[in-house]
Amino acid sequence: MIDADAGKSKTESDTQLPFEFEVSVQIIDRPRRFLTFESRNTFTNALTGDKLTRQLESQVSNKRRKIYHEHGNLLNFFTNPSEAVKKTIKKNLEKSKLGPSSDKDKVSKLADDVSKVKISKPAPVKKPATVSKPKQKINLDLELKKKNEKPNLSFVVIGHVDSGKSTMTGRLLYDLNIVDSKTLHKLTKESESIGKASFSLAWIMDQTSEERNRGITVDICQTQFETKQSSFTIIDSPGHKDYVPQMINGVTQADLAIAIIDASSFESGFIADGQTKEHLTIAKSLGIEKCILLINKMDVVGWSKDRYDEIKGQLTEFLTDELKYVKDDLIFLPASGYLGDNIVKKSKNLPWYSGSSLIELLESENKSVNHKIDKKSPFVMTINDVMESSKNDELTVSGRINSGLIQPGESISISPSQQTALIHSITITKSNVGSSLVKNEAQKLAIEGEFVELKLKKLDNWENIKVGDLCSLANNPIKPCNKFSCELQCFELTRLLLIGTPFVMFRNNISIPARLSSIELVNGKKNKKKHLRSNTVSTVTIEILERDMPLLTFGENKKLGRVVIRKDGFTVAAGKILDLLHE
Numbered sequence: 001m002i003d004a005d006a007g008k009s010k011t012e013s014d015t016q017l018p019f020e021f022e023v024s025v026q027i028i029d030r031p032r033r034f035l036t037f038e039s040r041n042t043f044t045n046a047l048t049g050d051k052l053t054r055q056l057e058s059q060v061s062n063k064r065r066k067i068y069h070e071h072g073n074l075l076n077f078f079t080n081p082s083e084a085v086k087k088t089i090k091k092n093l094e095k096s097k098l099g100p101s102s103d104k105d106k107v108s109k110l111a112d113d114v115s116k117v118k119i120s121k122p123a124p125v126k127k128p129a130t131v132s133k134p135k136q137k138i139n140l141d142l143e144l145k146k147k148n149e150k151p152n153l154s155f156v157v158i159g160h161v162d163s164g165k166s167t168m169t170g171r172l173l174y175d176l177n178i179v180d181s182k183t184l185h186k187l188t189k190e191s192e193s194i195g196k197a198s199f200s201l202a203w204i205m206d207q208t209s210e211e212r213n214r215g216i217t218v219d220i221c222q223t224q225f226e227t228k229q230s231s232f233t234i235i236d237s238p239g240h241k242d243y244v245p246q247m248i249n250g251v252t253q254a255d256l257a258i259a260i261i262d263a264s265s266f267e268s269g270f271i272a273d274g275q276t277k278e279h280l281t282i283a284k285s286l287g288i289e290k291c292i293l294l295i296n297k298m299d300v301v302g303w304s305k306d307r308y309d310e311i312k313g314q315l316t317e318f319l320t321d322e323l324k325y326v327k328d329d330l331i332f333l334p335a336s337g338y339l340g341d342n343i344v345k346k347s348k349n350l351p352w353y354s355g356s357s358l359i360e361l362l363e364s365e366n367k368s369v370n371h372k373i374d375k376k377s378p379f380v381m382t383i384n385d386v387m388e389s390s391k392n393d394e395l396t397v398s399g400r401i402n403s404g405l406i407q408p409g410e411s412i413s414i415s416p417s418q419q420t421a422l423i424h425s426i427t428i429t430k431s432n433v434g435s436s437l438v439k440n441e442a443q444k445l446a447i448e449g450e451f452v453e454l455k456l457k458k459l460d461n462w463e464n465i466k467v468g469d470l471c472s473l474a475n476n477p478i479k480p481c482n483k484f485s486c487e488l489q490c491f492e493l494t495r496l497l498l499i500g501t502p503f504v505m506f507r508n509n510i511s512i513p514a515r516l517s518s519i520e521l522v523n524g525k526k527n528k529k530k531h532l533r534s535n536t537v538s539t540v541t542i543e544i545l546e547r548d549m550p551l552l553t554f555g556e557n558k559k560l561g562r563v564v565i566r567k568d569g570f571t572v573a574a575g576k577i578l579d580l581l582h583e
């Protein structure tokens with residue numbers, strides 16, 4: 001069963017690591033979540049003579065991802081190393097073409113080590129004996145009222161490549177005086193010097209040299225800003241089709257989407273493989289109910305009302321008929337991000353448009369957010385970033401609070417590693433875009449919708465904490481699992497979606513290999529077929545392939561209970577998690 005000759009199929013581009021043969025790579029890393037760092041280190045050391053470094057670990061891990069689906073059954077061998085399995089491993093390793101005798105010694109030592117490796121199964125979820133109370137007693141109603149005086153609206157900017165997302169965002173921040181003219185002047189000079197003068201506004205958001213040289217956004221850029229009445233988080237996402245996963249991550253953190261549509265080349269973004277349709281489909285599938293459709297580059301089409309009406313008509317038909325958006329939740333706005341028409345200032349070039357400017361629309365949406373916190377809804381936060389720490393039991397994590405509220409002094413559980421930690425402090429970072437000025441404001445209370453940093457203490461080991469993990473109150477731990485039933489909506493498919501075929505599943509900011517393990521109902525009827533077709537709604541069971549994941553059902557959380565499925569670089573389906581199937 002173990003393919004000892006797997007190494008023969010290597011291609012030249014698939015560089016062989018100095019110590020590597022493919023069987024062993026999987027043995028080391030396949031059940032990574034369940035091995036202590038120490039065990040992984042002992043094992044790598046036995047194999048390579050090297051200490052396990054982050055670089056080595058990530059090399060191994062990348063390889064594993066590529067070849068995992070061919071050898072997934074090795075997990076069973078490794079997690080249950082019975083005598084028979086140990087013998088099989090030893091036999092196959094010896095058979096493998098490792099060459100000279102010194103390698104044979106290594107093989108034999110390695111096989112012995114397999115039996116010694118400790119496998120730490122995920123700890124059973126147990127309620128901690130004591131749950132610590134908040135450090136400070138606060139008047140909750142008063143604090144919530146204060147928070148709601150300036151509620152935070154998070155919006156994501158989406159759309160086809162080069163439609164003008166970063167330029168519009170830069171213009172918005174510049175016209176609100178959040179970016180000063182000195183910064184813009186510097187960016188203009190820098191962009192002129194490499195012959196990309198028209199990108200100076202976009203560079204306010206596109207800050208990496210890769211983004212500036214290529215003239216495209218490659219990852220989300222998030223920043224918080226305030227006006228007199230409102231507080232906003234703006235997330236600029238990439239439009240290029242190679243970066244849809246990053247765009248999905250941006251959408252999962254937003255309350256509202258602004259889709260930027262290029263009036264001068266609307267059709268190229270709207271046809272089959274353009275990103276306008278795909279982005280809007282993803283936004284709706286991930287629970288974005290309200291959308292501003294900003295028809296951009298109106299200066300290029302001579303501020304034409306006919307062109308605007310034509311685009312508005314086609315988009316409305318697609319959004320209401322195919323994506324089932326409610327017409328009143330779609331707001332259309334003609335604008336020029338480059339010249340600033342209808343962004344902050346009302347346009348004189350568009351006399352036929354009597355509606356609001358973008359900032360007016362955002363302020364009015366912000367008021368309607370007015371987070372009505374259900375004080376009893378459970379605290380859940382997705383980890384967006386982990387700031388490494390020099391102390392093993394301390395760590396700062398950042399993320400958006402998905403539901404509920406939290407105070408310093410409370411203890412939390414982090415899933416899937418099931419560790420508990422004490423919240424030492426909570427801060428909100430407000431950065432001044434384009435400058436290095438960063439304000440960290442300490443919070444007595446943090447609530448649903450806020451982007452916060454939690455300084456954690458009393459952790460067992462921060463090594464096991466990863467982006468995408470879920471935090472909850474310590475007395476309400478989230479049990480990880482690898483199977484769930486799901487209501488799945490398939491989009492236009494170029495090939496049938498077969499039971500067993502792997503795909504990539506996105507949940508919030510995590511992407512992970514998964515597959516359909518059974519199909520129960522298709523369009524409401526019992527089903528015996530082994531595949532799904534385009535435009536069907538089905539009830540299916542999905543199995544996650546790499547590890548157990550912390551999941552919540554759609555009933556528990558309307559955002560975290562959703563998944564998007566992509567295959568061969570296309571978004572093929574989206575679903576709602578109905579039930580978790582714990583084994």
Ligand SMILES: Nc1nc2c(ncn2[C@@H]2O[C@H](COP(=O)(O)OP(=O)(O)OP(=O)(O)O)[C@@H](O)[C@H]2O)c(=O)[nH]1
Binds near residue numbers: 164165215238299
């Ligand atoms: N004439 C005109 N040009 C614009 C307008 N908005 C953006 N552009 C130009 O369009 C080009 C692309 O703009 P970006 O803001 O980088 O586009 P983007 O959508 O952020 O690009 P990606 O993030 O890579 O998808 C730049 O040359 C901009 O100057 C506009 O309103 N009018």
